[in-house]
Every structure is written in C-alpha cells, then in structure tokens.
Amino acid sequence: MAIDHPLSDAADLDAADPLASHRDRFVFADPEVVYLDGNSLGRAPKSTREAILRVVDDEWSGELIAAWDHWIDLSRETGDLIAGHVVEAHPGEVIVSDSTSVNLYKLAAAALDARPGRKVLVTDDDNFPTDRYILQGLAAARGMELRTIATDLDRGVDPARVAEAVDDDTALLCLSHVSYRSGAIADMAAITADAHAKGALVLWDLCHSAGAVPVPLASAGVDLAVGCTYKYLNGGPGAPAFLYVRRELQTSLRQPIWGWFGQRDQFAMGETYEPVDGVERFQVGTPPVIGVTAVREGVRIIAEAGMKAIREKSLRLTEYADALCRAWLEPIGFTVVTPAEAERRGGHVTVHHPEAWRIAQAMRDAKVVPDYRSPDRIRLGLAPLYTRFADVHEGLTRVRDLVTAGRHLEYGAERGRVT
C-alpha cells in the first residue's frame, strides 16, 4: 500500500473480497452515505422486509392464532442458528429472548443463587453501562460487594488484573468480550479458566462480538453469555437479544423471573411453577414474533457468509482503517487507540479527538455516519457484510477534509442525545 493510500488500493481490496457480493443483501437507501455505525445499529437486510411481511400477511393476518403452532419454536430455532453459526455453542444452549439487559439480569441472578455464601460480584469499569447498572442492582438487593476492576479504556481488560480481583468469595465474573469503547477483545479462554479456578461462574456480554469476531464459548468453557442482535446480526432496532447457558448447567440454574414460557407443559397452566429442563427455562413471557423473525433473517445471512470469512474480512477492514487513520487523522489531532495486534482487535476502530462531539456532528452532515462515545471518542464500525474498502477510503477522506477545513467548529460544543 502506497504511503498516500490511493483509492485504487481500496478498489483492489474490494475486487479481491470474497464477501463482496453479500453487500447486495442489504438496503442502501442513500448511496452517498458512508455508514460506519453497523456496530450500533446494523443495516436492514432486504430479505428481512420480506420475512416480516410473511409474518404479518401470511401468518398473523392469514393463519391467525393457529400460527402459534410454529411460532412457539421460533425463539429456540433462532437460538440454534446462532449456536451453529455465530457463536461456538451446541444446539439447545442458546435462545432468543427479552432484551440484553433483562437477559443479563436473569443469568446473573441465577448464577448468584448457584453460589450461595459467596459475597462478591466482579466486573470492570470498561463494561457497558447497562451491565454495570444491572450488577449494581443485584449487589444492592443482595447485600453483596460489586468489585469493579480499573481497566485501561483503550487497551481493554487485562487478564492479570481479573485474576487478582476474582477470589474464593466471588460468585460471578461478568465482562464484555469486545469493549464497546476501544473495540479490544478480552481473552475469553484465559479469563474464564482463571475465574473457574476460584470457583466463580463467568458471564460474558457478547454485544460487540457476536457476528464480528469468533466467540469460543464451548472451547473456553464459558458458563453464561448474553448478546445483542441489532448490531452485527442486523436484527433491527431493539430486536430481541439472545442468551447462552452451558448445557451442563441448565437444570441446576433457576432464573428469578418465573414466567409461563419457562414452564414445563406450559399450556396445562398448572398451579405451580416447574421450569422445563432445557434452555427454554430462561424464557419469561410471550416472545415477540416479528422481532425474532427479523433476528433469524439476519443470522441466516451470517450463516451463509460464514464467521471465518467474516472475521478475515473484518481484520482486513480494521487494519486498513487503522492505517488510514494513522496516516491521515493523527496529523490533524486524532489518536488511534485500536489494538494493533490482530487477535485483540474487534470489529470497530476507535479514535480520540478533543473535539470528537463536534466532529461527529459534522461527519453526520457530511454523510459519513460514526458513533460518538463520551467524552472524546469516535467509533468507526466496519461491518464486514456490507462495508467496502472503498467506503472506508471515502469516509475517512471526508473526515480528513472536514477537520482540515475546520468545518466541525461550526457545530455547538454542547453535547446532546446520541444513541
């Protein structure tokens, strides 16, 4: 790659991209938009529109109540698709249900019940806010200590510090697999093994890793996990989340929200709650059929592309973006914090700039859509299924030009609502 990174390099990389044709599976309403926020809200697959219409027209409108004969299995079937193609897990270990936050609550509470007498929960200050809040709530309700590891927010979680923090009084360790800020990958296998050596259960948040990086749940012996479907799985805004419970643990764990969709012989509507044996016991209420259908469609596209090819392209994309950021943006005040080592790099690249908030606003108006994170971070999400190397080139060209011209200074410095 030449020092000046000509567009022809990006074109060559796109020409050699085995996933290039998957871009056609998605909707591009405005071809001028360079969308670098697929790590926050994934683009809409064309086939999802059709899948939703089949539910609305053929099933809800057409079959009416009789459609429950197949809807009843949808959450588990979609979970099995995720287990088979997105994360490393067995059939019957994953189910789509509720939101990530509610799933985290259910599994964390189940874990605490399974380690009676232990008084400590461990997380880190790089964990996503909702995770930290949920754990704060559980700790408060149970009079437990929530031990929060200080993590370098640019480098991600350090296994040595985790090993120090987790002790024989620790019931549960909960961390994010890929940091939502830096994009750094945590060493799932080493950290899980260390925590297991102390007798703690381990719950991983896969929101920023599912669909972007390999997730070795089975080989790392992970106990519990939750994940988001509206980012790299392209399930749509607020699509229902998924949860994972290791097979061997399922019957020994009981989650706190005893809803009828976790009940054995549900439609007998018996007097007493008795949870079903499988992963369905971690369901609660009636599943959102349209939402789960959209998740299934997104996961099917992942399955067709294959996580191996997705990860390979993701690494090439982040490497390319990293090179452009260093060459073009560091000279104009940005700092690139994405880990240089491939095995530590997730699906997005993060840069700092003291004027990040104004720059993010200016970028949106320049039709290159990033993700701002307080106080000074801009995340560039590079979803492998639909992001071209030429998009990275074009997007970063626009950023370089607008900051060089000082156009971001036309925007207010006061921070508003950013999702």
Next chain:
Amino acid sequence: MAIDHPLSDAADLDAADPLASHRDRFVFADPEVVYLDGNSLGRAPKSTREAILRVVDDEWSGELIAAWDHWIDLSRETGDLIAGHVVEAHPGEVIVSDSTSVNLYKLAAAALDARPGRKVLVTDDDNFPTDRYILQGLAAARGMELRTIATDLDRGVDPARVAEAVDDDTALLCLSHVSYRSGAIADMAAITADAHAKGALVLWDLCHSAGAVPVPLASAGVDLAVGCTYKYLNGGPGAPAFLYVRRELQTSLRQPIWGWFGQRDQFAMGETYEPVDGVERFQVGTPPVIGVTAVREGVRIIAEAGMKAIREKSLRLTEYADALCRAWLEPIGFTVVTPAEAERRGGHVTVHHPEAWRIAQAMRDAKVVPDYRSPDRIRLGLAPLYTRFADVHEGLTRVRDLVTAGRHLEYGAERGRVT
C-alpha cells in the same frame, strides 16, 4: 329477538352498530373464517402493515442510526396514548416495555421493596398462570408467604374473600381485572380500597380488560398495573406489553432490573445507576421499535373508536352470544358461565362442555376459531372493533350443527398444544 334467533336479527343489530365501519380497518384473509379469538391474538390492522414498512423502509433502512432521535420517545408516547384512550390514567403514568411477565416482575418486586417488613403477597387461583408463577418466584426468593385465594372460576374474584385475605402483613395484592377463564370483571375500586385500608399496594393485570372494558385506574386509586397489547389492542403476536405506575408513587419505587433505559441522562453512560424520575425508570433495555410501532397503530384505532362505544358494543355482543349459547348450545350439553350482570361481564363469553377439547378442534376445522382452556372450557372472544353480530350468529350456528351431528367425536381426546 325471536326465540329462534333468525339471522335477520343479527343483520338488524349490525345495521345499527356505530362501530360497524371499523371492521374495514382490519385484514380478513379468509372471509369464511369466523374468528372468535381476538381475546388471545387480535386481528391485524391494515395500517399496521404500512406502519411497520415505514419503520423498516424509511427509518431503519433510510435514516439508520439517526432514527433513534425519535425512536427514543416511542415507548413513552405510546404509553401516553394508552393512558389517554385505553385505560383511565394521566400522561406519564404508562409506558410500553418488555413482556407482561417481565413487567409484572418489575412492579411486584418494586412494591415488595416499598413495604419492608410485610411478609405476605396475595393473589387468587383464578389469576393467569404467569402471574402466579412470577409471584411464586418472588415469594420464594424473599422467604415470603404467597397467599392464594380460592376463587369460583366461573364467577370470578369475590371482594369479600379478598378483604379477608389481605391483612396488615400484606405487602402486595395482585389480581386480574378480567378473568382469563370466565371473563368475569373484578370490582377494581372496592378491592383496591380494601387493600389500601390494610396498607397493601395493589397491582392489577389488565391483559383481558385493556381495550375491552373500562379500566378505572385513576378513580380507583390503583397503584400499579400491567397489560397485554396483542389481544384487544391488536399489536401483533408477542407485541411488547405496557405498565402503569401511579404518578405519586413513581419516584419512591425502584424496580429491580437496573437497565440503561431507566437511567437518568442515559447517554452520559455514568458510573452509577440513578433512575430517572418518571415512568421511564421502569424501562430496562433497548425498546423493540417495530413492536412498539405496531402497538401504537393498534392503540390509535382504539382511540378513534373510543372506549365508550367499544364497551357498549362489547356488552351487546356478549349479551347476544350469551342468548344464542343458552338457546342453542345448552340443550346439547354446554353450560354458559359468563356472568349475566353487564357490569361483571368482560369481552369474552365462556362455555363449558365435557368434550370441549374435541369440539375446539372440530370448530377450527369448521372455520370458527375459539380459544380452548383446560380442562373443559371454550372461550368465545368478541372483539368489538371487527366482530359482527352476524359473525356470532354464523359461528354459533356452525358449533350447534357440528356438535349436533357429533362431528367432534371424530377428533382425538388427547390434548395437544393450544395457545
């Protein structure tokens, strides 16, 4: 009405029906189907298809992440619509969130925390299974007693028995406003007042009443409520539920699942959970945008028709169905258990028959769709927005004829899965 109930009577009633034109708002894929199950899964409004496509095409595909600028208010706005048109509540007292079961858990747990020292939860054995299971789970987790009132399953909850069961040690009373089996309406005002006199908080399940009968939350001084949107509100299969918290209680209650959508200044992503003041504190994770949009569409149709007209038609429909059931079905082995008093009758009519399971199967094949409930009940849901008196006549004619001919005896007696 003549003894033999000629079809012309039904036609006259339809001709005089001020809500007759609202039927055009819904999809009728197969005009031969007489759908008497709108109390389990409401029909699809035509405009919901368009509303969902606007979200998928214009917002998700078109605006991408920027659509969160308006999506963020959707759950509250839809809650306010429900507060304004479906239940008697003030703006800011209702929000759409999660499933009914998860909402029940959140509000019940919040109530128990607000009555420390009290050791009893009260419900009745006519409450819907998921309610009873959720309360069992909370009682077990907190070492509390769950006191279950024995209710006449055909007559519904008796205020005198509730007054007996609720004592000075009761933290929370939780009942269904309309019984899912008999369709009997509980006396919300009297029961709430009695429980308040003992210092207990009261949580009503509105699943079978919202959109079918008046729900006097404000005038009855109700503390907490949860409700379903996929029945009479026609929000679609598994659509997100709603919850109500009386304004004066909101800041004093804290729910157990501390998710980021309940956090004050959510996108500051601060260290410590501090719930926002309003009803939003009872949210947890990212709301399902497509699902909430469908709920809003269903509620808008209710708002246009008006609950007063809906209730009036509902009473005429259930009275008419009751008369036909008594004239045609009681002579062939059915027993009608719907309360005769208008003020105690919800939106569905319930009949018993020893062969209810076989009859329900035969009815489906005869394209008259009921709702079977174990062990011997058939519910006939009469959704006022789209059910004609002629539909009731036609449906019950088919039931009468198939049972008279013994066609239900061709079906297996073994019960399968029924939703």
